[in-house]
Amino acid sequence: MTFLTSRARSVNVKHTQVTIYSMGGEISSEQAVRGAIQTYSKRVWRFGLALSGASDVADDLLQSTCLRALERHHQVTSHDRLDSWLMTICRSIWLNEVRSRSVRKAQALSVTPEAELISHDSDSETNIFAAEVFTQVMQLPEAQRETVMLVFVEGYSYREAAAMLDVPIGTIMSRLSNARQKLKTVMQHDAASAVRRSGK
């Protein structure tokens, strides 16, 4: 069996990539890329939002990312980890093609996050807190924001995020520490108001 070769690779916690075989003649790379686009579109969109701070730019980034990925499906040699491949393409399009013309707009928008992005459930206090956290995250400097998105929201490990952002793992950790310092304010405020409420 030459085309059924055990890969014996690690079973990764967060992304549940349980890859078993590397096979010739399995689904085509184009099919794999299309499948990945379908599976990860929300994740890529969120990353686009974190990078740009604006949902219309996130729409465009997702669209461009998917088209670029399809054009490059021939480059795909392994069908696992297509998620981080898509994220890397998204970031590269942002840095090289979109950022310079979007950045002024994004700065303006990031101050007032788009209210419709926050889910509206019945508990308004939960909503207010969620909106505060959302605002705080979107107001972080871009490097912290993209790191928070990859690690806190998408669950990539520090070393995976370091590889995707092409920085040392220590940089990832210090960005997260700085981000936590800023998020601490809103969380402590929330904890304090929860205590006040329960004291009533």
Add this chain to the structure above:
Amino acid sequence: MKFSDETLTAYLEGNVDEAEANAIETAVAADPELEARLMALDPFAQVVQAVFENVPAEAPQVDLPEPQSAVPVHHSGSPWRLVAVAASVAVLAVSATFWSTRPEPLGWAEQAAIYQSLYVPDTIASLDNSAQALDTQFELAEAELGRSLNRDTLEALPGMELKRAQVLSFNGKPLIQVVFADEQGQPFAFCIIRQGEGAPSKDVNLAELSGLATATWSEGGYGYMLIGSSPQTPLQGQLDILTTSFAS
């Protein structure tokens, strides 16, 4: 260097001095296990994740060109191709399902069960289990694991044909999967993970994971697991033999 959960939590809350923060960051860079512990303790990650996980609420629209009509089929007619497609689809489905529900980080036993749940009789039917092939696999696996796999016992398990010993890893720890075919050719697995000295011992726990009957226990710094091919696979016979054979 060992860090307590209290120290790691203090780090995450910004309550350690710079020297200690540096020590933790340096240690994490070299130690994926410590990294996983630290990440699991992070209270900020959970809150931020909860806020963003439903953003956007609906899957965003993507306009893609139509697929190219002729999809190359290199191995048409090969049953392996069907297994391959099924496995790929299953992997996607498993990823999507787990992603959308975002459970707590899975333990090694859950992960091993997910992996095993993708096995079908065809997965193991044509494995080369000649003595020579098994010699090589066991040598490698035992070296990774740092202990004997009691091959004589495994080869003598009643009703089981030893098929393969495979080296995997979980969070940087060696995880060995020994796979058997039962009398109906159904896959059956015995897994061992090295958890390290001081890992707590645990009594046998029977559970259905990923639709498979499983038994797990830990002893002497190793975790053990039996995985059947369905929720009803009886495990007790093998369990009696293996808990005795692998008792430290």
